[in-house]
Amino acid sequence: MPDTRWLDEEEQRTWRSYLTSCRLLFDRIERQLQQDAGLPHAYYEILVRLSEAPGRTMRMSQLATSAMSSRSRLSHAVARLEESGLVRRRPCADDRRGALAELTEEGLAHLEATAPGHVEAVRGAMFDALSPEQQRALRDISDTLVANLADAPIWPASEDRYDDPA
Numbered sequence: 001m002p003d004t005r006w007l008d009e010e011e012q013r014t015w016r017s018y019l020t021s022c023r024l025l026f027d028r029i030e031r032q033l034q035q036d037a038g039l040p041h042a043y044y045e046i047l048v049r050l051s052e053a054p055g056r057t058m059r060m061s062q063l064a065t066s067a068m069s070s071r072s073r074l075s076h077a078v079a080r081l082e083e084s085g086l087v088r089r090r091p092c093a094d095d096r097r098g099a100l101a102e103l104t105e106e107g108l109a110h111l112e113a114t115a116p117g118h119v120e121a122v123r124g125a126m127f128d129a130l131s132p133e134q135q136r137a138l139r140d141i142s143d144t145l146v147a148n149l150a151d152a153p154i155w156p157a158s159e160d161r162y163d164d165p166a
Contacts, residue, residue: 032118033118036117036118037114042069046087046101047110047111048111050102055102058100060074060078061098063101087102088104089102
């Protein structure tokens with residue numbers, strides 16, 4: 001077994017600071033969405049992904065990949081969103097085994113009504129605290145980490161869009 005490459009003091013401080021900032025940021029955003037939209041962030045993200053897709057429709061498998069969710073977890077989330085009338089599922093015309101998720105008019109209206117508060121929460125929690133140079137550095141660092149950690153391209157969601165031939 002190779003020797004452990006322990007974090008030095010500076011790396012340890014960086015790791016803990018990064019971890020704490022992520023937890024605080026996600027907690028703030030989650031609370032805002034639950035309070036204002038009645039949705040967890042994962043469900044809100046599904047609505048966003050669908051709103052950006054042509055015809056506001058995506059294959060369930062592509063939606064799971066773009067939302068970085070397991071298929072079973074996504075299926076459960078879409079079922080809950082269906083119960084609320086925000087999303088509907090329908091069969092895929094060119095693949096009998098496939099299913100499509102579609103954002104309903106009610107879902108789009110809900111997203112449009114809650115998006116301004118969400119954007120303000122993101123801006124207040126993150127962007128207002130960073131200079132333009134820090135924002136660029138954070139994006140560069142984040143892109144580097146995603147490229148290092150992801151098995152396949154994840155972002156932008158537009159690359160995962162599904163054009164429904166129907």
